[in-house]
Amino acid sequence: MEALGKSDLKIYGRKIKKYIHNNSFDVILMGSSYWSPMTWRAIRQARKENIPIVTRMTVEAERKRSAGILLVKKFLVGRYCREMSAGVYECRQQKEYLEYYGMREKSLFSAPCAVDNDYFIAQYKKYDKNILRVEHGIPEGAIVFVTTGMLVPRKRQKDVIQALKILKSKGLEPYYIMVGDGIDRDSVEDLIKQNNLKNTFVTGQLPQNEMSKYLRMADAYILPSQNDASPKALNEAMNFSLPIIITTGVGTAENLLINGKNGYIYPVGDVCKLADAMKQIIERTDRIQMGEMSREIVESCNYGRIIEGWMKAVEYAIDCKKDKKK
Numbered sequence: 001m002e003a004l005g006k007s008d009l010k011i012y013g014r015k016i017k018k019y020i021h022n023n024s025f026d027v028i029l030m031g032s033s034y035w036s037p038m039t040w041r042a043i044r045q046a047r048k049e050n051i052p053i054v055t056r057m058t059v060e061a062e063r064k065r066s067a068g069i070l071l072v073k074k075f076l077v078g079r080y081c082r083e084m085s086a087g088v089y090e091c092r093q094q095k096e097y098l099e100y101y102g103m104r105e106k107s108l109f110s111a112p113c114a115v116d117n118d119y120f121i122a123q124y125k126k127y128d129k130n131i132l133r134v135e136h137g138i139p140e141g142a143i144v145f146v147t148t149g150m151l152v153p154r155k156r157q158k159d160v161i162q163a164l165k166i167l168k169s170k171g172l173e174p175y176y177i178m179v180g181d182g183i184d185r186d187s188v189e190d191l192i193k194q195n196n197l198k199n200t201f202v203t204g205q206l207p208q209n210e211m212s213k214y215l216r217m218a219d220a221y222i223l224p225s226q227n228d229a230s231p232k233a234l235n236e237a238m239n240f241s242l243p244i245i246i247t248t249g250v251g252t253a254e255n256l257l258i259n260g261k262n263g264y265i266y267p268v269g270d271v272c273k274l275a276d277a278m279k280q281i282i283e284r285t286d287r288i289q290m291g292e293m294s295r296e297i298v299e300s301c302n303y304g305r306i307i308e309g310w311m312k313a314v315e316y317a318i319d320c321k322k323d324k325k326k
Contacts, residue, residue, distance in 0.1 A: 013041040020045040027085075027317050028053045029310070034080040043083050052085035052317035054310070056111070057098050058229035058251070077101045085317035088309045090230045091252045107316060111309030112301040113230035113252050120239035121295075123212035132217045142199075143174040143282050145245075146218040148211055148233045149225075151182035151202070156224040156247075156269065158184070158191055163275035165195045167282075173199055174282060179214050181205040215240040220281045225249050226268055238298035241291035245277045255301065262293040 016038060020028070028046050030053050033039050046053055065073065081087075081101040088111040089095040095108055130140075138144060149155050157178055164176055176197070178188070181204045192200045203214065215221070221237035222245045228234075229251040238244060238256065244263035246253055259265050264277035281287065 013038070016041050017045045020049060020051070025049075025051050027051065027314050029314075030055050030084075034076055039080075043080075047083065050321065052321050053083060054313045054317050055080075055084045055087045055098075057087060057089065057094055074101075085320050086313040088313050091255050093251050094229070107313075107320075109309045109312040109316070111306045111313075112255060113232065113235060114301045114303055114306050115232050115235040115239070117235075117239055117299060117302055120212070120236050123209065124216060124240045127213055127216040129216055132213055136217065138175060138217065143220075144177065144218045145174055145220050145222050145278065145281075146177045146179065146214050146237075147222050147224065148179040148215070148237065149231075151178065151180050151184040151188055153184060154226045155182075155184075156226055157188055159224045159269060159271050159274055160222055161188065161191050161195065161197065161200065162271040163278055164197055164200060166272065166275040167278060168195070168197070170279070172279065172282060173197075174278065175199040176201070177214050177218070178202045179206055179211050212240075215242065218242055219287055220245060220263070220278075222274075222278075223247065223250060224274065235298050235301060238294040241288075241295045243281055243287055243290040244294060245274065245281065256294075256297055258293070258297070262290050262297060 020042065028042065028051055030039065030042070043053065078101045081098060081103045084103060084107075086107045086109065087098050087103055088109050089098060090111060090113045095105075095110075098108055099105060133140075133142075133144075145160070147155075147157055147160065151157055160176060164174070167174065176199065178201070180202075185202060185204075189202055192202075206214075215237055218237075218240070219242070221234070221240075221242040223231060223234050224247055225231065226247075227249040231250060231252070234244065234246065234250065234252065234256060244257060246257060246263065246265055247268045248265060249268045250265075253265055257263050257265055264280065266273035266277055284290065
């Protein structure tokens with residue numbers, strides 16, 4: 001993507017203003033790109049046309065910001081939120097974030113993080129776990145952990161490798177499969193070799209149906225991210241009836257995890273706590289029941305609830321506009 005110059009911004013700004021002016025919108029739906037000049041041009045024109053705006057906001061709990069950025073953000077996001085008539089949120093953190101920056105609780109509506117549950121359930125039913133394990137040379141009775149996503153520093157897959165090193169010192173050597181690729185791949189594979197983890201593999205980037213095979217082979221799913229506001233990969237994995245291990249950096253944790261029931265949560269970067277959680281998964285005899293609970297939980301996070309949340313927010317925004325006219 002090329003950076004836009006001042007002349008480009010003027011051109012796109014005029015197009016946005018013209019587009020909004022020439023269409024009889026009842027409401028405008030907007031993402032949280034409050035850093036973009038285009039956002040503010042759209043807001044300005046919407047205000048001029050008396051069109052309400054509904055926003056969606058994401059929050060990354062463990063993301064660190066400098067004092068200067070936080071100061072600018074407090075002014076900018078506060079102003080942005082004051083321009084919004086209503087908003088939708090995926091988790092409590094996002095709701096509290098919007099309230100902190102000035103939006104009223106009654107103007108906020110839940111639209112939980114969701115994926116195409118029907119598709120992933122179909123993928124789960126399509127493949128036989130035991131057949132897949134035989135095809136991939138995984139012995140009967142082995143415990144398999146899996147992660148999916150880019151191999152980049154923010155995803156912290158190296159934490160899992162360090163946790164495996166701890167488990168190995170205790171005589172436990174489960175399988176760990178990383179589905180994905182990225183700038184960390186070479187250093188990840190070097191770390192695997194350094195620690196002689198013979199049951200740990202990187203598959204590279206795979207198409208969705210191939211990724212589904214590894215989720216079907218797994219006994220548990222790990223999301224070790226530094227920060228992930230609403231990771232769709234977690235919802236996908238839960239459709240495969242998997243216990244989950246996630247960090248405090250996952251925004252949707254309280255929506256999708258009942259700690260100790262369908263998995264465990266641990267502080268970002270705490271490899272000892274991660275190793276403990278993995279050890280508990282290995283030793284538990286009710287992993288199947290834990291996985292079934294994951295699937296039941298994620299069933300309630302679906303497209304229908306997203307649509308319902310957005311519709312309520314839109315209706316609220318339009319009603320507010322009507323009230324102002326009275």
